[in-house]
Amino acid sequence: MGKLSDQMKMDMELKNLSPRTIECYLARMKDFTLHFGRSPTELGDDEIRQYLYYLKKEKQASQAVINQSYSALKFFYQRTLQRSWNPLRIPRSKTGRRLPVVLSLKEVEAIFAVTHNLKHRAILMTIYSGGLRISEAVHLKATDIDSSRMMIRVRGKGDKDRYTLLGKRTLGILRVYWEVYRPGEWLFYGRKPAEPISASSIQRVFKKSIRKAGIRKAATVHTLRHSFATHLLQRGTDLNYIQRFLGHSTAATTSVYLHITGKDLSKVISPIDLLEEFEGLKV
Numbered sequence: 001m002g003k004l005s006d007q008m009k010m011d012m013e014l015k016n017l018s019p020r021t022i023e024c025y026l027a028r029m030k031d032f033t034l035h036f037g038r039s040p041t042e043l044g045d046d047e048i049r050q051y052l053y054y055l056k057k058e059k060q061a062s063q064a065v066i067n068q069s070y071s072a073l074k075f076f077y078q079r080t081l082q083r084s085w086n087p088l089r090i091p092r093s094k095t096g097r098r099l100p101v102v103l104s105l106k107e108v109e110a111i112f113a114v115t116h117n118l119k120h121r122a123i124l125m126t127i128y129s130g131g132l133r134i135s136e137a138v139h140l141k142a143t144d145i146d147s148s149r150m151m152i153r154v155r156g157k158g159d160k161d162r163y164t165l166l167g168k169r170t171l172g173i174l175r176v177y178w179e180v181y182r183p184g185e186w187l188f189y190g191r192k193p194a195e196p197i198s199a200s201s202i203q204r205v206f207k208k209s210i211r212k213a214g215i216r217k218a219a220t221v222h223t224l225r226h227s228f229a230t231h232l233l234q235r236g237t238d239l240n241y242i243q244r245f246l247g248h249s250t251a252a253t254t255s256v257y258l259h260i261t262g263k264d265l266s267k268v269i270s271p272i273d274l275l276e277e278f279e280g281l282k283v
Contacts, residue, residue: 004040005029008080015079020135025072028065032073040076045089048073056093066093099256100226101217108227110213111206120205122170122177123188123197127221130154130164131228131246134199134221140187142178147171156247164245229257 005026012022032051033040055061055069070092078085103111108128115121127137130152144153150171151163183189186196199221206221217223229242243254 004076004080008076011080012075018135024068025075028069028072029076032069041081045086048077048090052090052093063093101219101223102230103215103217103219103223103227105231107213107215107217108224110215111209114212115205115209117205118173118177118180119188120202120209122173123202124206124209124221124224125167125170125173126152127202128224128228129167129170131225131232131242132164133225134202137188137202138196138199141185142183142187144187145171145174154247160247160249162244162247164247226257229254233257 008029009022009026012025017025029040035051035054036043036047051073052066052070055066061069070090074085074090077083112121112125115124123137126132126140127134132140132152132154133156136154136156139155140152144155145166146153146163147166149163150166150168152166154162154164156162177183181189184193186193188197189195190197190201203221206219206224210217210219225246229246232242232245233239239251239254239258242257243251246254248254
């Protein structure tokens, strides 16, 4: 795409999209352009519809790839080229609801127990303690650990900072970690002290640990975040607090954990049972 790619990147940076989103959108646009072998300025609604249909029916791409492609195309044509976007002609594919994998408390404890490397255990415990995304854990700084308030300051998606929980056990292992590793700018640095540890390194550590713990669930590091939210909800924590800890912009995103725990069903009382005091309503 050349100059168009540069312009789209600038537009996304001005909108303050995350580096990961920018990289993803540019990749999806590159695939779109290569598919037709023409400049996207020469393409319109018909080609966009054909491409999305191709992804779904012929390539059998995942729903995530289809949604990413749709969002990238919409951003490019609507914002970069300043063209109108007709949602009736180019409908977004409906996304089904899939419940996330969640670990039990016993399984989380087992993962920590088999993670013998001090740094690796500290990272996984910090992620679970605050329900962090892996990208958020990677970019933690020592100054983000607020031991006086037992909170972790998180730089979330789209530069949206928030505070989340710092567990006592997590603080304890972080203090030991500090004494041994003496981190600089980044709390969890990589091979070079001036660079943060990579997300892929954390994923490899987690994969090794769940295998050693004998856990067969299709779990990833992000599963610790899901487990954090689910376990809080099971303990009676208000959903609004969990939403704030996770950094979700809407309660609808957080409400998926209600379906995992069944909390929205098991604790609900029919309003008719609140009327028992009225004699005339008794059967």
